[in-house]
Amino acid sequence: MTLRIVLSGVESVGKSTLAADLAAHFNAALVPEYGRTYCEGLDRPLTPADLTAIAEGHARGAHRAMQQAPACLIEDTDILMTAAWARMLFGAPQPDLAAWPSHAHLHLLLLPDVPFVSDPVRVFGDPGQRLAFHRHVVAEFIERRTSLVPVGGGWDARRARAIAAIESCL
Template identity: 60%
Template sequence: MAPGGTGTGLMLRVVLSGVESVGKSTLAAMLAKQYRGLLVPEFGRTYTERLRRDLTLEDHYAIAEGHEIAADQAAAANPPVLIEDTDIVMTTVWASMLFGARDPILASRASRADLHLLLLPDVPFVADPVRMFGQDTQRQRFHELVLAEFKARGIEPQVISGTWAGRKAAAEAAIEAALRVQA
């Protein structure tokens, strides 16, 4: 199927998940462009960059709400593919990672994705001023929380791993398969 849609007027919602520095934002932008869709950037990152203090649990509620509003605004345009750079799954995991327990309020919010792409932490960590968990043990713990959150929600993500080119090819294959099912 050609990139850009199903011809049915249906929108495919794709969410990229994974720990820090696995290429979510870069891949999300590439996929949105390739499929003539819209991109919902990672709201939590933008929110965090503006803070001059540590995140609180209440900040995670604001992040969840802000992301959902941005996704709703993008979805209103009815693009053939909506690519979300994270969603409530990762917001819930972030809160678990930072505060030591799964928050029931965040956990009660449903993901609205049709397809979840889970990028594995099998690429080198690249530090920046916002990223927090770059040590191998931290990344592994974070990744285990991501897996646990998907399991708790009953979601089976498509696993994306390997080289940058391999990640892009695997993501494209997953999207193409989802578009065929949707058609």
């Protein structure tokens, strides 16, 4: 059986960097963040249909990775984050996303306690917006009754906490 680990959290908390680092550390397969790639090619605001397309794209990437039967799979976000984006952007859950299950065995929630780094794709850099987005992410976990491991602090502390959480599942 493949141990599936998902990194969640708002923008600019180090998910992509930590996911790649953890995949290397554990010799795990990595599913990169599909939403970022999707948004980099978009020249308009996201729509609900875009979020469904992002969820589908991520699912395809995870399915391809699972075909290799890795012992461990690290996913840079999953359906929970896509559903949280719907809450943040449109003010309510998106039914098709809310019904879509996560297949993770372990969810690591990276906390927004590191500085925001702006780039052309990131949207919610304002501290108030960032905190509101984090609350939407937490609400998604609560409504789905999905447990999570909070990962905060500086970069070294995040890495150590994530490694310890994964090792506890091995």
